[in-house]
Amino acid sequence: MVRLLQAGFIAISNRLAAAIAAALALFAVIRHWFLPLEPPSRRRSKKSIGDRPDQATRLAIDAVEKVFLRDFKWSFRRSSGSNNGIDARAEILDEGSPTGKLLALQIRPILPQKANAGDYIYRGESKHLDYWTKHSLPVYVVTVDPESGQVLWQRVEKRLCEMTETEWSIAIPPTNVLDASAKLCFDEAITSDPESLMRAVFALDRALMEEIQDQTTFFVWDEWVNTSSIFCNMRIYIGESQQEKPEVEIDYHLRAHRLYEVMSKLFPWATYSYAEPISEYSGVVAVHILEVELRPEASAYIEAEKFLEQGYPQEEEPLAPEPDDFVTEEEERAFWRRRGVSRGPQEKDD
Template structure:
């Protein structure tokens, strides 16, 4: 009986994971094809953050980000008022409201091609016994008419944008730091289209094995690759390791990428807080020493 129950749980979890992946892929297609923005699924969900979107301006990266929580399946379309209601754990709502970039919830039913959105704001949330309920109107379809509602709240100042990118790439920054070596970033430049695509990242610099991370990017910038690296990976500094042409149309750019001092300081601070707040006695001793 116990084994049968365990197998049922595994099948249920696998089905839910597959359903979630289908939903994330469908939402990503809308942002990539209809909005023409960058869509980056999060392999490790950060308290419900399933994907991060970067707003592009005529295919040029702006560095401005929004975060998405995606719920997939008919069961999430629970009728409430003139739309639907989504119940969310209190800890998630509190985290999202304080998040460094705006967070949106999207309910997705790919079979019916129905996708609706709502921005997470405290004023839109109603407390329930188990958490919070947020209303998602039928009048909020996820299509290009919604672009202004996603663009306006996204941070515009350079400090907020850089902070958001540091948080987004925390895991990548951490892994590069742990190797103690420069990572290798490989870009394809499509000369005739002024486009930079298909980024492959080798975290420990070893290109004899498969890339650790592949990002399906399609970017343009008047300043070329240096401008793209500055906007998409502001925590990095790079130099050319190699440049080769594989055809008349495509040139491959191989970069040696290291962490800026700011990225190292960011990691140290994050690890410090993750280890627990300093004790009151330690803070007191520091205060005595500075007086």
């Protein structure tokens, strides 16, 4: 009887301990979400990343994001105020793991003008098309009808565009509806060679690269470690400031064995070191605080882009050195004066 009572007390104690541990873990997670770990204190920076989209564009981006996250099971990253006409990018995942394959999206909350052939006509700015084709970016235009919610897409290829001095237009078939059935069309069209993928990332991230150049920058990642590692809830703090709100937040949910696998695929232009030891909340969430810098190649890329955008250099032509026995006109006149002859250089061969 005593043994049974002892066993009962032990079982109750074990259950109580497990319940307390679970409650503490839940409390730690909740505390982490409401009071996330912050990077080291920094002075305030005057710089900011670009203009934010208006309300209608944000709602259109929300609608497109749902398709890529829910139906495609890809990641989706909004652009932070770049001037290249790209509003977001979708990144292909392989069972939750990053692949580096991406496509750029220009998203507009409009219903394009319908042509006689039944296609819709979308119009854009020439400067954006020039930038995309120059960098070989795989760009898709996506239109969202604010009233019906219909979402259409079309890949931007110069051969499909009609251009004027100020704008370009492209036909969008009414069958190009952005839903789960369109996933294969996007997947097959994206290049897979590393050089092209890296060129696309550099072109898309140029605004971010310029923003963090010569700035103290921290990337903060959360890692769920209770199952297979999932890296999520990324925050970017730029400049030496005291504000709690990050300049950039990206709601990634990426599977990887190491954070390096994620950083090297998504941000190949960056190098990083750990600013602080990895912090864990009850063995559930680990927080990685990285101090990030541009690679020398990324800085060179920015300078090369600026140089190319300025056009051909306008410089004074360098002068060739004169030979050692070269005689100037003044020296020749002095020679003839000494000989009592008034003779100019033009007469020396007479």
